[in-house]
Amino acid sequence: MSKEITIGLIQLSSSSVIEDNLQQAEKLIKASAADGADMVVLPETFALMEKYNGQKLDFVEQHLGGPIQGWMQRVAKENQVAVIGGTIAVASGVDDRPFARCYVYDKQGELVTYYDKIHMFDVAVKADEVYSESNNTLAGDETKVFELMGVTFGLSVCYDLRFPELYRLYQQQGVQIILAPSAFTQKTGEVHWQLLLQARAVENLCFVAASNQTGEHDNKRKTFGHSMFIGPWGDVLGSMSQQEGFINRAIDIEHIEKIKKRFPVHTHRRL
DSSP states (O other): OOOEEEEEEEEBOOOSOHHHHHHHHHHHHHHHHHTTOSEEEEOTTOSOOOSSTTGGGGGOBBTTBSHHHHHHHHHHHHHTOEEEEOOEEEOOSSTTOOEEEEEEEOTTSOEEEEEEOOSOOEEEEETTEEEEGGGSOBOOOOOOEEEETTEEEEEOOGGGGGOHHHHHHHHHTTOSEEEOOBOOBHHHIIIIIHHHHHHHHHHHTSEEEEOBBEEEOTTSOEEEOOOEEEOTTSOEEEEOOSSSEEEEEEEETHHHHHHHHHOOGGGOOOO
């Protein structure tokens, strides 16, 4: 019998108003869960898309305590759906540099694990669009693998997608689905979003489920949308355009083993 899990990707155009973002996210989570999702994946910075650099420092939560964490626990329990909580700012112990933390809650609203984004987005996308994430975010230094509903997941966030060594570690740990909540920019998304998702899936013979921010935000920056599921053969199993909403997909985990038997590239590594 095939082992299946249905995942919902939640695509948002988050603003700098937390209450509005949570209201829209909850509406989409309810719809995705009602449509059969066992798990929903929120995008990076789902609760707060900063209007100015450093705005998030006014909303830093303590680990295991805070309104956004409480909200995630409640919506998971009320909708009987596991919640992958994009990222929120959580105190790191370093002043003015919280972690960008992705929490995982099960269907009962219990904390499973969390992941602190490792790779910081310090780039100039173009002359007037410069990001310096490390100025007000502390990088994490631990990979995170967890199991839910008999499936093994590996956590990553957005800019992590450009660093294949992270995902090779996950492949060695038997990860079957890579999760990648993101806020990928419009400019870089047009050329690299799907390419990177497919590369990570093909390299590691696993599924990738990536939710993204979309549209123009109230800080005037634009994100690419196109949340999507990629199969271990690199095929696009489902994709959105740039509207807010959700997309659900049932994933057949046994498909990985069928490919590995036929095409055992994972056994042929030399370096």
